[in-house]
Amino acid sequence: MNKTKILVVDDDTNIAELISLYLQKEGYETQEVYSGKQAVEVYETYKPDLILLDVMLPEMDGYDVCKAIRRTSKTPIIMLTAKCDVFDKVLGLELGADDYISKPFDPKELIARVKAVLRRTIKDEEVPIEVKNRIVLEDLIVDKDNYSVTYQGNLLELPPKELEVLYFLASHPKQVFTREQLLDKIWGYDFVGDTRTVDVHIKRLRDKFEGDHPWSIKTVWGVGYKFER
Secondary structure (H helix, E strand, O other), X not given: OOOXXXXXXXXXXXXXXXXXXXXXXXXXXXXXXOOHHHHXXXXXXHOOOEEEEEOOOOOOOHHHHHHXXXXXXXXXXXXXXOOOOHHHXXXXXXXXXXXXXXXXXXXXXXXXXXXXXXHHOOOOOOOOEEOOOEEEOOOEEXXXXXXXXXXXXXXXXXXXXXXXXXXXXXXXXXXXXXXXXXXXXXXXXXXXXXXXXXXXXXXXXXXXXXXXXXXXXXXXOOOEEEEEO
């Protein structure tokens, strides 16, 4: 079985080597490059499954590398940035990055985000029936077209955002999403608020779906949430 290949791009060789070590321990194959120009060149021959891309790079910065790769490829990109400014993070995401990690980062967070992004790129054979914005499970129907939810045969009224959270998670079973990713997908980057908004909506959903059912919204501690069947 071929290993998942990850291209690590960071001008600090020590950091690049450390990231590679973490990834290799998890069974990934890695290649390190130390400049933006080199990243674009090696990308064409290495053909990685995911790119960890530092923002501050010589010759071409991470934003330019991201733009160059996005012209021809949808390979997932996670930006690494020492900048805490929201504008810099939003810029990277708008240019096509799939996620970002702020330095310094915890190795567990790095691995969790890598796994989460990779999962989103793989088709899950157990995806529930979805027809025209409609999710159908054994005891649950979520219809996004008319914003209705039927649970155990009864119509259940949900506020729009709660329905959208449920629909999005149910559409991606077993995939872990960070709070930031859920804010982006459901509220959008222009939303003024913090990640606690996601926690509140998840709690309200759990409170409304009482009793036994073959699915659940699980908390992945330190990372985010996933829909489990």
